[in-house]
Amino acid sequence: MKDWEQLFQELAVDHQMNLDEIPNINLYMDQVIQLFESKYAKTKRKEDEKILTKTMINNYAKGRLLFPIKNKKYTKEHLILLNFIYQMKGVLSITDIKAVLEKINEKIEVDEFDPSDIYNxxxxxxxxxAHHFKENLETIFQLSKKELEKLDDPDSSYLEKLLIISSLAYLSNLYKRAAENLVDELSAD
Known part of the structure; x- marks a missing residue:
């Protein structure tokens, strides 16, 4: 079984698109997709997974998760929003993401707000x-091993993975529910 350090390295938690990696020139959709694919390739679970597709971007635009695109070109502001969408889409519904981004889209479009500072x-x-996650991951691995020492079972490797997976899923669900709760609060405002 992998140790917690190996797992942490494989998760590529440090793969975020920094502001200096976002071009100051407007990009066509294919260029946007290529940028995201190259930056987030290490975050894929499977090689054939797509980070971003034309259909996804079109659906985000139609669903008004992004302010309108002009001349088929995406601005730095669009790319920042697409980064937020990419990070949230694994946890929140499209409806929730729209609720979260609605006001910033309006600020960008109406007030010419620059989202660079909030993104930074x-x-x-x-x-x-990421630092806290690394510490928590280590703790989960250590506590699971300690719990299994209490049992004398030939399937201890499997049972250890079961404990770790279910613990991570539990924590993930808590974070998801907390985010959803805040979305509901945002929507109520």
């Missing part, structure tokens, strides 16, 4: 969260 703050926080 997000990146700073995720760097800190």
């Amino acid at each position: 703050s997000y990146l700073q926080l995720t760097n800190k969260y």
Whole structure:
């Protein structure tokens, strides 16, 4: 079985698109897809997985998760929003993501708001969260091993994986429910 450090490395938690990696020129859809594919390739579970497709981007635009695209070109602001969408889509529904991004889309379009500062703050926080996640992952592995020492079972390797997987799923569900609760609060406002 993998140890927690190997698992942490394979998760590519440090693969975020920094502001300096987002071009200051407008991009066509194929260029956007290529940028996301190259940046987030290591985060794929399976090689044939797609990070971003034309259909996804069109659905985000039709669903108004993005402010309108002009001349088939995507601005730096669109790319920042697409990064937020990419990070949220594994946990939140499209409806929830729309609720979260609705006001920032309006601010960008109407007030000419630059989302760079809030995106940079997000990146700073995720760097800190990665450190905490690494510590928590180590703790989960250690506590699971300790719990299994109490049992004398020939399938201890399987049971250890079961404990770790179910513990991670439990924590993941707590974070998801907390995010959904905040979305509901945002929608109520």
